[in-house]
Amino acid sequence: MVFEGPLRADADSILARYPEDHRRSAVMPLLYLAQSVEGSVTREALREIGALLQITTAEVEAVASFYTMYRLRPTGTHVISVCTNLACKLRGAEAVFEAAHEATGVAHGAELSDDGLFTVHEEECLGVCDFAPAVQINFCSHDTVSPERMRELVAGLRAGEVPSPARGPAFDSFKAASRALAGLEEVPSA
């Protein structure tokens, strides 16, 4: 069981935000909530969310697999998303992506570092092309990231620092960010 004890109470408080006949709208916050516990959305969580919303597991998984913010595979403490879409690519995103791999020790194609600290993955346009190459760490934005800067950021994370983002709140882990996105925490202002 994923949603039991306090987590079940959290789920109920999310459900309570939606009218009875629009329960299914709670699917996204519930996915974040599940992700905030395990770092990714497990099969068990998909099934339980389906049961809570009285929809099929397939419907839940269709949503979860559509959005890249939901991780369906084992995931590191920190998630580094490197935009490699056109604008960022023209401004050197590939070297940043490469640097992220080197610094975190994530093997190409593996997404997860052996120590479980980092997930590195390629992201489509993050909507800040004017600050290309763009990177998100635990959903927090970092603008015009050079390979150099990427190595610094990773070193900082290893040392337990929370890098301050270009804008918006800062989160110290992917789980914490997911919990905030579930709408359960007061989001700290930047």
Add this chain to the structure above:
Amino acid sequence: MPVDPITLTIDDKEVTVPKGTLIIRAAEQLGIEIPRFCDHPYLAPAGACRQCYVQVEGQGKLQTSCTVAVAPGMVVRTQNTSDAARQAQVANLEFLLLNHPLDCPICDRGGECPLQDQALAFGPGESRFIDAKRVFPKPVPLSPLVGLDRERCVLCARCTRFCDEISGDRFLELFARSAGERVSIAAGEDFRSPFSGNTIQICPVGALTATPYRFVARPFDLTSGDSVCQHCSAGCNVRVDVRRGEVVRVLARENPDVNDAWICDKGRFAYRHADAPGRITTPLIRDRGLEPASFGEILPWLAERCRSGRVAFLTGGRLMDEDYYALSKLARTVVGTNDLDHRRAFHGGLAEVVAAAAVTDRERSVTYRDVEHAPVILLVGLDAEQEVPILHLRIRKAAARGAKVFVVHPRRTRLHDVAEHLPTRPGHEVFVLDRIREGVDGESFEARAAAALRGAGGSGVVLVGERLAEHPLAADLALAVASKTGSRFGYVTRRANDRGALGAGVHPSLLPGGRRLGVAGERAEVEAVWGSIMASEDGRDAQEILQACADRLVDVLFVIGADPLRDHPDAALTRRALANVGTLVVQSIELGDLEPFASVFLPAAPAAEKDGHVTDWEGRSQRIRPVRDALGISRPDWEIFAGLAAAMGSDLGFETLEELHEEMASLLAPRAMPERPNVWAGAGPPQWLDDLTLFTYPLLVDEGRLSDGAEELKAALEDPAFAEMHPVDAEKRGLADGVDVRLTTAAGDATVPLRVTEHVAAGSVFVPFNQPGLAANSLLSGRSTASVTVAAVDEGSGPEAVPDAALATGPAA
């Protein structure tokens, strides 16, 4: 002229269509075919495949003709008159084919594939793509029935939209997106929908295939016949594909009056029965064993016995209208008995009389169209998904259009997401109906249902399942509700041609057209056509016939196209009856369990080999044609009846099917029906009963004979036997979900696993009629309900220690 007509031009031709028509449909009216994949006339527009581009003058971009509605004066150019549209279509086809494998030679769809056809007609002919194509495991099993060859998929979303919009069983979804987008089920969840096969049929490529048909045939190997499904009373129009004499596939045939474009998985996949190993195609007579004989030997022998003995006829719901008519006439005018019945044990009262007579009465009867357009539907005593699946889809369609649906049933049905259910203990429906009829005030279910029906302006629909007929007056009361609220009334029988049997008077007290034997005037109408009816007293019904057989009061029992050992709700009595009757004549396509009892076997042809009509639950009589010749010397049932009449020195008055049908039609013509009852004195308050009521009905996929050989279907949808009980009752008895329980009734006992669920009415216990592990008729005494006690199986006594109820109950002969 359509309502709200809109005139536009397509490829310089003018066309006028109703407002709201999509461009692609308007073009069809002109005979202009625009290529398409995702568009489907029964699904909402999606614009998913981008194949149907056309140019609309005044619009900068090309438009997808399957999503854009016509507008007055619109000027549309398709690929025929617009280079831009043609180029876009060619480019899109090249794009769709990028990752498409060169599978056509091994693909089930090859030769009847919209992708193949349209690539040929509208495509580029060559691809510029030189890289490696994507590959996936072939096929990905979505269920034991449906496989997915993912690399063939063009992501048109027809399959997923079907699950969403039509069946509501949303097990198929589009997962991920962009280049990774794919059709899938969730891991650990099967595509467990009784309508799954429709996705295969509407998939415009060979991505979804049917496991039982995979690699079985090529389209040019097949001969096809149009038929009507024999598995339930929905009357679905089907196409039956035969390869070298063997039925290998069944497809839905579109008929907007009946099944739209859908059939259920039973209709689609349970087709091996007529070719099952037990099929017998010559007559047999018991000498030392059952020995082959000819009709010429057997019929005179039988005629002799029928002349001198007391005769009764039992049949079921799967003969043709013509067969039933011939049987009704044979019994009444040649053999001289009214001991004939096609029902199991239900007694429909006046509702049944009305149903039998209502075949052509559009004032009162209900059709699929009425259901589809009804603003309010009250459903009583019917689990439509399991019993008449296509009616279930029509009710869902009505609900999607905004109909209010009220269900009075002891068990939650699959309409639960679109209807309001009142879980009602079996037998208590009368109290609910009585309150609806009275039109009680307040906010109760009954009050709301009554108000809604009254407010429906005569378009409300009351549908009653035949099980309700078991309760004295319940079905009549539903009829009274319909009458009082001005609603249409439908009595929904379950088996394919129960309605035909009822209409023909295969019934102890009804003659053709619902005329009552006991009402002189009505009887005279039949005698005017038939000549004299030999016996004037009402006959015995099925249960009474079996009782009389058991008591040695019947000399010759005909069992025609039925298997009372499996179907009659009193297994013990049936066994005694079969053992005690002098001569048992089995007329069917097989002997099955009746073998040890049979004196004579007469080989009848199954529906696939017959010509004739079947009448669906609406009362719609539909012609079916043989899809292949009758095997061996098996014959249509009516011919056997005519042969027996001749052997008895008489005749039925018709020699061809046409003559028979003409005579029958004269007796089934519209006539004034008996008045609806107004006799109900009030049910009073429901009585509290301490014991539990066992109730049962057949689930769609079970051990019924007609599903023999449909192994993939059973693997996909058949559950082993179980019992369901409400948590309140379970708690009282200290029973937990999943434990084995022993059910004990007056007729016998059985051990099955228990499901504790709120989806069954308190005070009742549900067991399916005929799942593997329990033939529930061993627990019954002639009705579909029984008083039951439920207890945990004693510590230490495993299932082995418990006698197998299906075999060991009752004084077995």
